[in-house]
Amino acid sequence: MPLDEYDKIAHLLRRAGFTAHPDELDAAAARGLQATVEELLNFERFPDVPPDPEVLAALDLPQSDFDRNRGDFLNKLTRWWLHVMATTPRPLQEKMVLFWHGLFATSVAGLEFWQQIYLQNENFRGNFDPDTGQLLRPAPGNPFPVGNFRRMLEYLSKDPAMLYWLDNQFNVKKNSEVGSNENYARELHELFSMGVEDVVAKVPNYTERDIRQASRALTGWRVLPRAAGFTFPRVFSFDATRHDFGPYEHLGKRGGNNADFIFDNIVRHRNPGQKQSAVGRFLGYRLFKFFGYEDPEPEIINALADVFDGANGEEPFNIRNMLRTIFTPGNLVSEAFYSERAFRAHVKSPTEYVVSLVRLLTFDRATGRPDGLSPSPNVRRLVQNGMLQMGQQLFMPPDVSGWREGLAWISTTSILARFNFANDILALQVTQGGIDLTRLLVQAGLQDALSQQRYGEVVDFFARLLWQSPPSADAREALIAYLQAPIPNASSSTVGDLKIRGLIHLMLAAPDFHLS
């Protein structure tokens, strides 16, 4: 059965953002699908969530002071980013920052200066200028997160965290075959642009020699160990004395004197006989997998690659154009995006699980916005621990190839972790940073239904809120039975509150909430 417009909008807001409250869905439905897509794509017209003052203040600490509390810094940074995702009027921006974080996977575990991971996060948001080391909102010229991919490669390669993480900091001129360190050059090809083999043609995209030659071009790309006004290394520096000026032989081309030659070759590279570029296909595949469904068909990948290549006259390498193709109804790709196959076919990552939970349960109907994620230490600790148990710690991907997504998020351990996290967060009172359940129930007009034990209504309400669809007959029956089952030794004054929390807990632990 094809999706109706309301379903499509709910689906769009779940995928291009982090889910939406029924009020937001109703407003979007009133605007229409097309208008909603436009608003999502052209997010600059809405304000960005400001940075966290404590995170910013930590950037100015002397290194020894910072290091002593760097665990706390990471914790606060994680809380802030989750809060941004939950409250931003630019959901697609944050979804793309998350996408790039998973693709250009960098972990603090490999960094001497953990502050750099925040700069990378802002780099992906378009708010960091690596050439000056400054945070600017926005940083003019920074193409992240939906701009020109060719230029993104440059901003990625100048990113201080990346330069340390993959050792390009130590890559200096060696000989005409290779630079002294090929680590970054390798991952640049293998993980960050085109992948080992062409996603559609299944032929190798490059050779070992291409990587070695590329490493020559990246020599001398480093971070200044010290720069005036900064307490840790954060300014990109091109060191000509360490640089190998080529010419290089890379992806079948000879020439160039710097890494721009490499980036230019990469984004234009096509395997023999192939119409679309290798990078176009790689990004098409990864974007559709992230937003649509796993294993997209070759036609979809190629259609997105065409957009990347500018095959129809658009500006090439433009990520926003590719997203526009996915979300705007009326083409092959968006038809797949809005198909039944894509509907509820995405397993939420731990990040999406936490953010969607926070969005929906802290939504204030009076302001039309979620309160977001409380900065209270209780909540921070719970979330940090919960996400660790669920298998995803932001800023600490297990390795440079990022996280395995889809069903890889689901294991007996992670199911237990999600169940327990939901339990723990709902057990918090509002004074401890927990959900304002009273406000939620008042705004939902459910007090009467509760006091009169019209439990079907209560279940229906929460299903609409949390699952965005009516409950199945079996689920409804099981949940009503749960609400009716007495809690031994619970006082009559608290049992109502306990039961509602329990109901929400169950619905957050159900398969319907793990899927978006």
Add this chain to the structure above:
Amino acid sequence: MNKTTRREFIKRSGMTVLSVGLSQQAFWRHVRAASESVLTRAAALSPTDRILVVIQMDGGNDGLNTVIPLSGSAASLYRQYRPTLAIPEANILPLGEDAAGTLIGFHPNLLPLQRLYEQGHVAVVQSVGYPNPNRSHFASQDIWHTADPEGRKRTGWLGDYLDVAFPSSDNPLLAVSLAGTRLPLTLRAEHVLVPAIGSVVANYQFRTQPPSDHQNKMRAFLALNRETASEHRLREQIQLVALDAVESVEMLQSGIQRYTSDPTIVYNTQNRLAQALQQVAQILAARLGTRILYVSLGGFDTHQSQATPHERLLAYLSEAIATFYADLVRLGLDDRVLLMTWSEFGRKVVENGNQGTDHGTVSPQFLIGTRVKGGIVGEHPSLRAEDLNPGLGDPKFSVRSIDFRSIYATILEKWFLVDSREILGGAFELLDVLQV
């Protein structure tokens, strides 16, 4: 909650139609649910009920101060290279001569392990490593986890074993990790799900607030995960895993209740490895069909002031193993259990300027158990300059070294009775360390 199995629940709920595209494991579960007991646990392809306990020494154990040369050039070079760290000769516990005629001995804190050695239950495998050593923790650990020298495989050597040996198993606790919340790569498999229990089995529970509402809640949770709203592949997979989780928690929690400790066998509460191994004993005593258990002891990355932390770790290691072994004997399980240690690398032969040692290459590993053919395997690494990696000060991997995959191959072929070649990507020389 009633002690019924997930299988019964699936049957009762009437799950019948098989969706196309379910994972292999889910498919087999459906088949079993539909057709009584044609495929039972006994249909596992591994024809043994043997158990492996893996002890990871996390951080790179200083092998040279663990198994110490007492004779020859190695002994004098050892004292020369380690002015502050060399263990006084009088304190070393002698083991015997290795194949090259070097007399070797244990660090004094390995006394409990030496006793087991004297009973013939410990194989000391010397100079274990691999060619082209990688001295990065995370890279070298990956190599040991996956048996892949490129370190790029996504599944572990024991995960692969589980997939091969148990393609249609019903048991959610075939293998268990007690080494934190992230499943070690060693146990990652394509199909078999291995729970990472964390370090305290008793915490592996569904938490409900308040606890008195637990039954009500679990009843509803099961109902939500049993019903088939549609043939939606992902949804069904999530439900199966959720039911698996309920079953494994139930199995574990009720299983460990059955363990009664022996008052003469005391696991030191200060020793986190002992605590972990006690939980392993509890799980094994529950006879839940668990075949592989994984524990880890951290802190071996001793770059500075090594003496005290390292000797404490060795004390923990040997005491925990000895206590655990005694408990296995008491439980009548020692015949079926093999223990192995591993560490991502040894450390440099020369101590650094901070009374510590930096990342190195080969080091000794241990195999312990009733079925181990006790003795010294391999040769102590030569400490002569020409046998060390130039400018690096750690032993070269040579023909006298032992590839860690030989240990794996021996365990796979002789202990678990499976073909090791596909799992390890090649054939490796088997070691004569088991009497099976």
